[in-house]
Amino acid sequence: MARRKPNLDDLLNKIGYCFENPALLDEALTHVSAPQASGQSYQRLEFLGDRVLGLAIAELLFRTFPGAPEGELSRRLAELVRRESCAEVAIAWDVGPYLKLGAGEAHSGERRNQTILADVCEAIIGAVFLDGGYEAARDLVWRAFQGLLEAPRRPLRDPKSALQEWAQGRGLPPPTYGVVEQTGPDHAPKFRVVVRVEGTGDEFGVGASKRIAEQAAARSLLLREGVWTEDEHGTA
Structure with missing residues (x-):
């Protein structure tokens, strides 16, 4: 039985952004193992998105905690940009069904792979940055990571x-x-x-x-x- 193709509009609604250039989102969802990758996987967008994420989170923390010292801001930043946090955001977006994977990866459950999900989260942020600029990417990050900011999963300090x-x-x-x-x-x-x-x-x-x-x-x-x-x- 053929796998039902997911409706991309559902993903866009969860992300809260509509692309002017949909090819950027397509690239952000394409794993290097996918036949359609042809050397154009999400890896470059992930590299960019990682930097945009760090800047957007740093700005969010700076504005949210005006009296916090640098040490506390750094600890909060490290908690929010860690791989597990990015994967949690990708799960909330439910990106798994939209990933383009090679046959082997698709059959081995890589749609739930935490590393891939975290990478795709950063790639989507990079794609939004290229498509709509920093403000659009920042707003996306703030919406997606606000819950983790308000309720960190780990103690911020030992x-x-x-x-x-x-x-x-x-x-x-x-x-x-x-x-x-x-x-x-x-x-x-x-x-x-x-x-x-x-x-x-x-x-x-x-x-x-x-x-x-x-x-x-x-x-x-x-x-x-x-x-x-x-x-x-x-x-x-």
């Missing part, structure tokens, strides 16, 4: 980094960590670690490795000082 920034912001020396106790067998050790910041009381953390225990200790100190909230950051 507790140790957050504690160090907190101490530095108060002109204090960096936090110090020390192993208080190690228990359990060699194949399943348990570490108890203390963290100290000048002018504050000690806090402790336990974990299956020194790193995990240090993160737990830093988190405890941040929670005690009211700097860290589990609702905002979850567990690291």
